[in-house]
Amino acid sequence: MAGSPFSALDMxxxxxxxxxxxxxxxxxxAMLLARRGAAVMVADIDGTAAQATAQAISANHGRAAHLAIDMTDEDQVADMIDQTVRMLGGLHAAFNNAGIARVGPxxxxxxxxxxxxxxxxxLKGVFLCLKYQTRHMAESGGGAIVNASSCAALLGQQRTAAYCASKAGVIGLTRAAMAEYGPRRIRVNAIAPGSIDTPMLRQSVGDDDGIIAALGKDYPLGRIGHVDDVAETAAWLLSDAASFVTGICLAVDGGYTSSGPWAHNPDDAPA
Ligand SMILES: NC(=O)c1ccc[n+]([C@@H]2O[C@H](COP(=O)([O-])OP(=O)(O)OC[C@H]3O[C@@H](n4cnc5c(N)ncnc54)[C@H](O)[C@@H]3O)[C@@H](O)[C@H]2O)c1
Incomplete structure (x- = not known):
């Protein structure tokens, strides 16, 4: 039987x-979703960085717009949804990814x-995004939302109590939104990345390839994550390929949260 030329991952x-x-x-x-065909609203508190991402998408023959938005400001978040619909013609998928990590006392x-x-x-930023995204999607026939949690919500770690609590709260918010808006055909999921090589991680642990490589030794797969590992997972959850998946928090962590300290001695790997 001839296969369909369209993949459920298509956007x-x-x-x-x-x-x-x-x-x-x-x-x-954002760049992966654009490569799969989505028109993408690139939002960030850093407007210059948002513009650069949107320009990179356009240079690659994609469609994008950008906004400088602070996710903690309710009026700005409400306006972001309005502008997305006005500039790009709708809102079918949202990745509530903006976050900060502070390592303190x-x-x-x-x-x-x-x-x-x-x-x-x-946490408030994700709440505000959900508030206005669900409002729009419920009126327009549904959609898919992914919220950024973290392995820090699943395992205790030192000096980041607020971060751990905020990311655990994101899982609760995800489940609440799933229960309320499933009947309106909105899927809401969370992802919990392990250590991913990003500016945030390098600001926390040190901008040093040796440190980054050493972190990978704690992971059963022998490395920390790349941004594309997480992008692929988020894009899948936002696509029709995940059409019966809602309310989960999916770890994207190379096995980190599934293993104990005895489980991944790199010197004991099978030949
Ligand atoms: N990198 C990791 O190891 C890791 C692990 C687990 C979870 N996460 C989560 O994944 C998400 C992305 O992380 P990342 O490593 O890419 O971070 P990053 O710091 O590299 O990028 C985060 C982006 O969010 C923006 N931002 C920050 N505050 C904002 C605000 N108030 N309004 C709008 N935009 C704002 C920043 O300007 C930045 O461009 C975060 O929620 C983070 O907590 C990251």
Whole structure:
């Protein structure tokens, strides 16, 4: 039987919004969605970076627009959805990816301002995006949303309590939105990346290839992640290929959260 020339991964005819798309995971995902045919709204608090990503998409024969948006500001987020629909003709897929990671002191010394800033961007920002995305998608026949959580929501780690809490909150928000909007044909999922080689990670651990390679030794696959590892997963969840998948938090972590400290001694690998 002749196969269909169209893949369920195709995003032809769809409009996708990616937040934090000026660099890192968001940029890679925006570019992948555009290569698969989506018109992409590139949103970032750094307007110059957002513009550069949109220009790279256009240079590659894709369709993109860009906005400088702070995800913590309700009016700006509401306007982002309106502008996406007005400039690109709809909103079918959204990757709520923008986030910050602050490595600070232990809990007893942690300033409340650090807590507030992290919760504002990582949790309130996703809440605001969901609020206006679900409103639009419910009225326009449905859609798919992916929220950026983290392995830090699944495993404890030191000096990042606000980050861990914000990313755990994203999983709760994802499930709540899934339950409320499944009947309106909106799928809502989360992804939990492990360490991914991005500017955020290098700012946290050091901008040094040796440090990055050493981090990979803790991963059963022997390496940390590349931005395209996460982009492929997010783009799949946003596509019709994942049409019966909703409410999950999918680890994209080379096996990190599935293994214990005894599980991946690199010297004990099978020949
Ligand atoms: N890199 C990792 O190892 C890793 C691991 C797990 C989860 N994550 C999550 O994945 C997402 C992307 O991470 P990344 O490593 O690509 O980060 P990054 O810092 O490289 O890029 C994040 C982008 O978000 C933008 N941004 C920050 N605050 C914003 C705001 N208030 N409004 C709009 N845009 C804002 C930044 O300008 C930046 O372009 C984040 O939510 C992060 O927490 C990353």
């Amino acid at each position: 032809q005819g769809k409009v996708a919004l990616v937040t934090g798309a000026g660099r890192g995971i968001g940029q890679a995902t 232990l809990l007893a010394q942690a300033p409340l301002s650090d807590w507030q800033q992290t919760i504002d961007v990582n």
